[in-house]
Amino acid sequence: xxxxxxxxxxxxxxxxxxxxxxxxxxxxxxxxxxxxxxxxxxxxxxxxxxxxxxxxxxxxxxxxxxxxxxxxxxxxxxxxxxxxxxxxxxxxxxxxxxxxxxxxxxxxxxxxxxxxxxxxxxxxxxxxxxxxxxxxxxxxxxxxxxxxxxxxxxxxxxxxxxxxxxxxxxxxxxxxxxxxxxxxxxxxxxxxxxxxxxxxxxxxxxxxxxxxxxxx
Amino acid sequence: xxxxxxxxxxxxxxxxxxxxxxxxxxxxxxxxxxxxxxxxxxxxxxxxxxxxxxxxxxxxxxxxxxxxxxxxxxxxxxxxxxxxxxxxxxxxxxxxxxxxxxxxxxxxxxxxxxxxxxxxxxxxxxxxxxxxxxxxxxxxxxxxxxxxxxxxxxxxxxxxxxxxxxxxxxxxxxxxxxxxxxxxxxxxxxxxxxxxxxxxxxxxxxxxxxxxxxxx
DNA sequence: AAGTGTTTCAAACCTACGTTTGAAAACTGC
DNA sequence: GCAGTTTTCAAACGTAGGTTTGAAACACTT
Numbered sequence: 001x002x003x004x005x006x007x008x009x010x011x012x013x014x015x016x017x018x019x020x021x022x023x024x025x026x027x028x029x030x031x032x033x034x035x036x037x038x039x040x041x042x043x044x045x046x047x048x049x050x051x052x053x054x055x056x057x058x059x060x061x062x063x064x065x066x067x068x069x070x071x072x073x074x075x076x077x078x079x080x081x082x083x084x085x086x087x088x089x090x091x092x093x094x095x096x097x098x099x100x101x102x103x104x105x106x107x108x109x110x111x112x113x114x115x116x117x118x119x120x121x122x123x124x125x126x127x128x129x130x131x132x133x134x135x136x137x138x139x140x141x142x143x144x145x146x147x148x149x150x151x152x153x154x155x156x157x158x159x160x161x162x163x164x165x166x167x168x169x170x171x172x173x174x175x176x177x178x179x180x181x182x183x184x185x186x187x188x189x190x191x192x193x194x195x196x197x198x199x200x201x202x203x204x205x206x207x208x209x210x211x212x213x214x215x216x
Numbered sequence: 217x218x219x220x221x222x223x224x225x226x227x228x229x230x231x232x233x234x235x236x237x238x239x240x241x242x243x244x245x246x247x248x249x250x251x252x253x254x255x256x257x258x259x260x261x262x263x264x265x266x267x268x269x270x271x272x273x274x275x276x277x278x279x280x281x282x283x284x285x286x287x288x289x290x291x292x293x294x295x296x297x298x299x300x301x302x303x304x305x306x307x308x309x310x311x312x313x314x315x316x317x318x319x320x321x322x323x324x325x326x327x328x329x330x331x332x333x334x335x336x337x338x339x340x341x342x343x344x345x346x347x348x349x350x351x352x353x354x355x356x357x358x359x360x361x362x363x364x365x366x367x368x369x370x371x372x373x374x375x376x377x378x379x380x381x382x383x384x385x386x387x388x389x390x391x392x393x394x395x396x397x398x399x400x401x402x403x404x405x406x407x408x409x410x411x412x413x414x415x416x417x418x419x420x421x422x423x424x425x426x427x428x429x430x431x432x
Numbered sequence: 433a434a435g436t437g438t439t440t441c442a443a444a445c446c447t448a449c450g451t452t453t454g455a456a457a458a459c460t461g462c
Numbered sequence: 463g464c465a466g467t468t469t470t471c472a473a474a475c476g477t478a479g480g481t482t483t484g485a486a487a488c489a490c491t492t
Contacts, residue, residue, distance in 0.1 A: 006439080022336055024240040027479060038441050043481060045439090117384070118334035120238055153402045157412045160392060161381035168380025169373065171334070176376060186369045196373045196426045203423030204416040222469080243449060254471050259451060261469090433492100440487070448479080457470065462463100 007045050009035040012101070015056050019111040023053055023119055054127045057116065060098070060109060061132060068094050069135045072142065084146045084202040088162075091139065092194045106190050107173050114171025147205050154209050162201045169193060223261050225251040228317070231272050235327040239269055239335055270343045273332065276314070276325060277348060284310050285351045288358065300362045300418040304378075307355065308410045322406050323389050330387030333379075363421050370425050378417045385409060 013035035017026045028049060032039045046052040071090060075082075098106055116124055144155055169176065173190055180186040188196075229251035233242045244265060248255045262268040287306060291298075314322055332340055360371055385392065389406055396402040404412075 022240070024238070025336065028481090029479075038439095039480095040441070040482080041439085049480065114334065117388070118330065120236075120241065152400055153396070153404065154412060154416075156396055156400055156402060157385065157404075157409060158416050160385045160388075161413065161416050164381040164384025165377035166380070168333070168384055169376045172376075180369075180372055184368055184372055186372060188369065188373075193373060196370060197377065199423040199426055200370075200374050200377050200420040204420035207415040207419030210412045210415055244451090245449075254469095255450095256452080256471070257469085265450065436489100436491080438487105438489075441485090443483085443485105445482070446480095449477085450475105451477105452475070453473085455471090455473105457468105459468070460466085462465090 006035075006037050006041055009037055010042060010045065010052070011056055011059055014052055015059075015108060015112070018053070018056060018115065019108040022115060023121060023124075028052075050121075050123050053121065053124055057112065057124070057128065058131070060112075061128075064094065064098060065132045065135045067097075068139065072135070072138050075142065081148070082142065082146050084143070084205050085198055087139075087143050087146045088198045088201055090142075092198060096191055096194065104174075104190075107170070110167070110170030110173065110190075114167040117167060118171075143205075150205070151209050155205075158205055161204065162197075165201065166197060169197070222251075222253050222257055225253055226258060226261065226268070227272055227275055230268055231275075231324060231328070232318075234269070234272060234331065235324040238331060239337055239340075244268075266337075266339050269337065269340055273328065273340070273344065274347070276328075277344075280310065280314060281348045281351045283313075284355065288351070288354050291358070297364070298358065298362050300359070300421050301414055303355075303359050303362045304414045304417055306358075308414060312407055312410065320390070320406075323386065326383065326386030326389065326406075330383040333383060359421075366421070367425050371421075374421055377420065378413075381417065382410075382413060385413070 010031060014026070014031045017031055017034060020026075028042050029039060031052075032041060042049065042052055046055055068091070071094065075090075095106065095109070098109060100106065102108075116128060140159055143159065144152075147155060150158075170190070170193070173193060177188060177190075177193075180188060226247060230242070230247045233247055233250060236242075244258050245255060247268075248257060258265065258268055262271055284307070287310065291306075311322060311325070314325060316322065318324075332344060356375055359375065360368075363371060366374075386406070386409070389409060393404060393406075393409075396404060
């Protein structure tokens, strides 16, 4: 039994500590001591710290992306146009449906996604685009489809704008939620933030084009 | 002459390397070797790496924030309501007006801002809110004022959404601009991205409230 | 019970880093 | 041109990190 437990203990601790402090700032010693396993276990089971980082992402992104891909598959059969809100909510619902391994798991999930983009771990970006790029491209294709008439240039940038909104707000969510409550009496949780994102992003995507591409 | 040149050479190199690789990932040896100064110079002139990081931010944020504060001051005299777009453009114009110390300086500027939020350097966040929190609060007050009728809860989160959009898109701008050109034939520059943000953010801020706070 | 492969463990290795030191060099004011 | 201050420099210090090692402990088959 203690065979795979070591691996999972390491992944659990690494996931949490990475989310809290970042990759470079989290030492293998901190992880193994939190996980109550020997220091050498990481290199034995994962090979290196880099591969551990990738394993942490793989563990929750594999099922998540597979599920998302399945939903996109089902949708593509009936190809009637979807509203922007529907496409956005598809993703929100998928994220909220992540079965929590521990309380506050979605926050950790999102924080890791944020770190993946903001910490410059080249190997991680390569790993993520290689593993999940196709599914993400498919999702954004659907999103494009829900914004007919919008120039690709605006669509391109706006998809990064919404990505930034989501990652930024989510990855700082613990702190931001606390401030919201303390200073403004706003009693939200992670789910509430994600619900609030939808109308904001939908309206942003629907905004008039910045300027007509080939304005005559 | 070489008195203050050492300090500036260090700041120049640090600014660039921090923006490229992050704080923890940039060693003092990398900085001093790039700046062609002695390793000990950083500790001599700045005291520590932490203080160097703060100095890098201070050098461009001091004049920037002073200018922004001045503009807000001028505006507050005539207190007629401003449109959302005007408030957003005020900031965009201030950013674009940063006099570039080198080509691509705005990208570096924005990338550093992104790092300030995403890397967990407690001392830096403390330094930034202490030094510039008042001005920023003033700006967001103006932004709130341009969205009458929007519940504070939505306003609160949406201000983080736009912050995330800006920081995310800008801090990855070099890479994203290259992809835009290569894969989509979009020939934008930093200024174009910032201009594209305005209608997106304005529409997002104007979107209907997520749900009425005390819906009867 | 012996043998084989797997997993754990304490210890060490080696590198990279931030910082300190003490002397040399450069600069300043007189 | 000299005393005093400031700045530069090469070298070293101490620490913390990722990784490796070789033996011990364990598990599983026959």
